[in-house]
Amino acid sequence: MKSVKPFFLSAKSKKAQDTLKLLSHKYKSYSLNKANVVVVLGGDGTILSLIHDTIYLKKKIYGMNRGTIGFLMNNYKPNDLMKRISVSKETKLNPVQMKVIDIKNKVHNALSLNEVSLLRQNRFAANVKVKIDNKIKINNLVCDGILVSTPAGSTAYNLSAHGPILPLNSTLLALTPICPFRPRRWKGAILPEKSKITFEIINAENRPVSATAGQVEIRNVKKVEVSYNFKKTLKLLFDKDLNLEQKILNEQFIL
Numbered sequence: 001m002k003s004v005k006p007f008f009l010s011a012k013s014k015k016a017q018d019t020l021k022l023l024s025h026k027y028k029s030y031s032l033n034k035a036n037v038v039v040v041l042g043g044d045g046t047i048l049s050l051i052h053d054t055i056y057l058k059k060k061i062y063g064m065n066r067g068t069i070g071f072l073m074n075n076y077k078p079n080d081l082m083k084r085i086s087v088s089k090e091t092k093l094n095p096v097q098m099k100v101i102d103i104k105n106k107v108h109n110a111l112s113l114n115e116v117s118l119l120r121q122n123r124f125a126a127n128v129k130v131k132i133d134n135k136i137k138i139n140n141l142v143c144d145g146i147l148v149s150t151p152a153g154s155t156a157y158n159l160s161a162h163g164p165i166l167p168l169n170s171t172l173l174a175l176t177p178i179c180p181f182r183p184r185r186w187k188g189a190i191l192p193e194k195s196k197i198t199f200e201i202i203n204a205e206n207r208p209v210s211a212t213a214g215q216v217e218i219r220n221v222k223k224v225e226v227s228y229n230f231k232k233t234l235k236l237l238f239d240k241d242l243n244l245e246q247k248i249l250n251e252q253f254i255l
Helices: 014-026 044-052 081-086 244-251
Strands: 006-010 037-042 061-065 091-092 095-104 107-112 113-120 126-132 136-144 145-149 173-178 189-193 198-202 210-212 216-218 221-228 232-239
Touching: 006 014, 006 081, 006 173, 014 037, 014 221, 037 081, 037 173, 044 107, 044 232, 081 232, 095 113, 095 210, 107 210, 107 216, 113 126, 126 145, 126 216, 136 145
Parallel strands: 006 037, 037 061, 061 232
Antiparallel strands: 091 232, 095 107, 095 221, 113 145, 113 210, 126 136, 126 198, 145 173, 173 189, 198 221, 210 216
């Protein structure tokens, strides 16, 4: 990138707001329409929220961590920011989308760059029928829940649930059970990018299940369909010395 024209976007936390003031005095900023880079100050949640706004999908996104984990962010360094952005490496991420039908037959839709997760809502285990491309693979998965993860999200909740870490450029999907009871030995699956995953909740009223994608949670669901959305792409920029692909690779060697 020869010329960097930044628009600064900050989370609401004090740390992020203080950083916004500092950088706004240090560097020239542009309006969102005229900028070619959105510099995001916050955590992963701030980045993930951008997938819902079309204008951000047209821009390159450079995040600096002013939150907690910040896996999708670069390290915070206020100096030489424009130079760092100009030589950064671009990574394109597609979200997964979920279509949910609840027990009242209301339809809900949501997107996530990380995962779609289903979780039981009370003391009763969830009973879930699992279909891949409309073919039944598991008649009744008895579990605390199940999730579908993208490569970008595979080091987060998916990894904590003992799911596989997926290479960033693979565009595969990880299907990972959460505390499965029956079938007890099923550890999940790795699915092709064009797969359509369907979850049907058995006895949904007595064994209620919630479905979550990004910042959206739907409760009392009876059917959830999950697939990639290739029409939406978030273009993230990472410093050359530690890009997202390297971060994901490094996670496999953390003990």
